[in-house]
Amino acid sequence: MTGRHAHLGSPSLNRLVLDYLIHRIVSGDIVTSDQLGIDSRMRRQLIDLRAADLGRLAGLRGCVRVSVDVQALARMLDHLAQERRQQGAVEELVRRDAPNAMLLALFQLTSREVTVLRQALGLPGSPGRTRQATEEEELRIWSALRDLRMDSEALRPEDWLALHDETGIPLRILWSAVTNLRDDETRRRATS
Numbered sequence: 001m002t003g004r005h006a007h008l009g010s011p012s013l014n015r016l017v018l019d020y021l022i023h024r025i026v027s028g029d030i031v032t033s034d035q036l037g038i039d040s041r042m043r044r045q046l047i048d049l050r051a052a053d054l055g056r057l058a059g060l061r062g063c064v065r066v067s068v069d070v071q072a073l074a075r076m077l078d079h080l081a082q083e084r085r086q087q088g089a090v091e092e093l094v095r096r097d098a099p100n101a102m103l104l105a106l107f108q109l110t111s112r113e114v115t116v117l118r119q120a121l122g123l124p125g126s127p128g129r130t131r132q133a134t135e136e137e138e139l140r141i142w143s144a145l146r147d148l149r150m151d152s153e154a155l156r157p158e159d160w161l162a163l164h165d166e167t168g169i170p171l172r173i174l175w176s177a178v179t180n181l182r183d184d185e186t187r188r189r190a191t192s
Helices: 011-026 030-035 040-047 051-059 070-095 100-107 111-120 135-147 157-167 171-191
Strands: 005-008 066-069
Touching (some): 066 070, 100 111, 135 171
Antiparallel strands (some): 005 066
């Protein structure tokens, strides 16, 4: 491994690369071979190779090197893991009957996308209009927000799930109650 790149080479990997290159040339993709510095004479030679010649060429060390940018790969893997966590959070919220408005606010999912996801997860359709939280439920919500040290203005998907677990209140009612709290606080700040 040199620096941030790991160089790989083996006869079977070399063969795959050479087969791919020949396929691209035969398909008319000259750009790929040009980018690799392969001129028209070499292209003709590659196309004319017999299977045995190709096997010998693949077995030679040094003509093909595959490089992996380890730092770039690490960033891509981290990004993929983040996307998986987000998808997992979306699916968990949908399973727990999160309202469309919550999913739109958190993930920019349209109601159509939510419907498709609910169907893919084998869930029934949306239950319709949500009732308001009772006074007792509101007290449990505010108490849980305080106990969990959550800012009602900046709840993340995992916060909503934790709040649901802590209170036992359906996400639809939680969303409505917390949204109303935010609106009330915004109005109070605007008038003071």
